[in-house]
Amino acid sequence: MPRQVVFLVHGIGDNRKGWSKSVVEYLDDVGERYSTVEGPISDSIVFKEIAYGEVFDTQLARWDADVDAVAANGIVPQAKDAVAWMDGITEGGFVWTHIGDVVLFLSRTTRAAAVSEVVAQMAKAIADEGDPETEFSIIAHSMGTAMTMEAVNALATPIPALGWTGLPPAFRFREVMMLSNTSRFLQRPDLRADTESRLLPKKFRATGLCSTYRHIYHQRDPVSWVRRFSLAASPDTGYVAAPIEHYYDRNIHAFTHYLEHPAVHGAVLRLPRAANLPLPAWRKATDEYGGARKFGGAFVKPSEVDSFVGDLDQTVKPDPEREIDLVGQLKYVAELLRKMV
């Protein structure tokens, strides 16, 4: 079987180098649930961590230092008030560590800097791979899905002045798993996720760069609810849209909470060897999570799940499709994340 390399791309929050260790451990753990899986999955898949959080951290730290200098001057006291809203942005406040990343991603300079970092890491991994049979896949989460969309498109775009001719013409990712997909929510007007982007299944669009594109979203996850990605494509074309609803952690948006669902981890376990999780067993496991709300972990009784969902529902929803209401949508997302985290 071809060697499997899987890029792991993180989302919002505090994601320093080494962040993927818990994700890989989680995948190893869920693999143990199936007798057909041979050994820890990390033995048969090379997981490549992609980390770009430092770009945003550096920007925030710089603003913090600049604001401190301005606020400390005793000559124009009003200046302190003028920049007070930016004060303490690196002190781990929820808004800055979560929504701050999104705002920075929406800014051209920080977006390009972060994308460039992701592109460099992916390009090195692809270029260093000596075996032409190696298959590459991506598991991206939350804002990492929008980052992945940008990065893959950038990777495939030649930059002659730099000496980069783009990905080999025939290069294709085997599996692209977009967990809590924000690629449409955070797209820029000149690269729309469902039309201009090349991160689409090859069978759906001739210029597509993947064989299978899995768009997976939790029904109650506010992050992928706003301007939800969709594609008018059938599974025959390699596009799989999988709405899921399970409750094992109050943070239903978390990377590992997505991995908990068989619709997600099953596809990963099957990468090196389909026999790891034969189709009937995969369908059975997935079906067990369908229908009535499947719960466990942080939730003991059905009433706890109902109460949790009721609490989430109390937040007034904005119009998810209204592009000019970005502030309202971000506020909604922040409020629900605050309830969950």
Added chain:
Amino acid sequence: MTVQAKASCWITAALLCAVPMSVAAQAPDRCSALAGVSDARGVVCRVVAEERTFILAQQKSPPAANSCALVRTHGRLERLLGEVVGGTGVLPVYFTVRTVGGDGERRELFADEPDAVVVDVEEGTSPPGGACVAGEQRDAVLQVVAAVGRAVHGYNQPFLQQGAGQLRKLANTWSWVISDGFGQYPWERFLNDVVHRNPPGPGIIEHLPRYEWVLLHPSVALAMSGLKELRTSRGQTAFLIEPLGFIRYRFNIDAETRAYWGASALVVATENQPPAIGALLRFNKYSFGVARHLSDNSAARGRWTITATVELLERLQPPRKGVREAGEKAGAR
């Protein structure tokens, strides 16, 4: 075609020749029994080197009785991509190798692109319940195709690695913009995002900032009453506002050198003095401003103020300090 390009073609041909041979060695009986495969190796080698078009095999499938349709295998190298990169002798050669099946198993080694080698293997459907000979033929051809793929990969890998190295330098340059470039406040970012829209398309990382606007930019610097103080004094703390200005970036990605310079209108506020208005020049972290007090009812009216960043003063003053220390030592003797 340049000498280097010709040489590269021969290298490619050598690679293509060498690798399929090893495939035949792994499965000699099967490969040699199938028409077209051994010929294909030779044709691939010759044509890639000379004619840029090759045919792996072209033959009819077994008789119509087993319902197999035409088995056609062909390839062509339409052109070599890119150019010889200055002085390195690296020629980017990209191939697309693709197989197109009917209802049979489809294996695409590479996706199709208009500008590359394309190898198609078309196969008819197998008759219900019966084996199709074309399947074996196709498998054999696939072995050659896979071998071509390996050869091409081996040939392209150094170039890919070189390109990846360039992308790393680009990423480092972007990191520098964030960490050491001109420190824009959020409202300046917003302004420049509005002014500098990306051109339509997937490209984003190649558009490094060239010039940026400065708007209502607050900072703290040191103020002095004359040029003489620039070398002798740490001055007094001043609060600066740059109402409007610009920054111009210069990058050399290969050499990893980066710099910016710019100019702004300037308002200076110092303790116990009315605001002064002037202009500011900057180069990287060094800035130098000149402003004049214009207030009507102040003793300071008409006086000039010089501003400088701490970095600039540190740059200017140590040599003088050195001179002073040398002078003191000389006096002590």
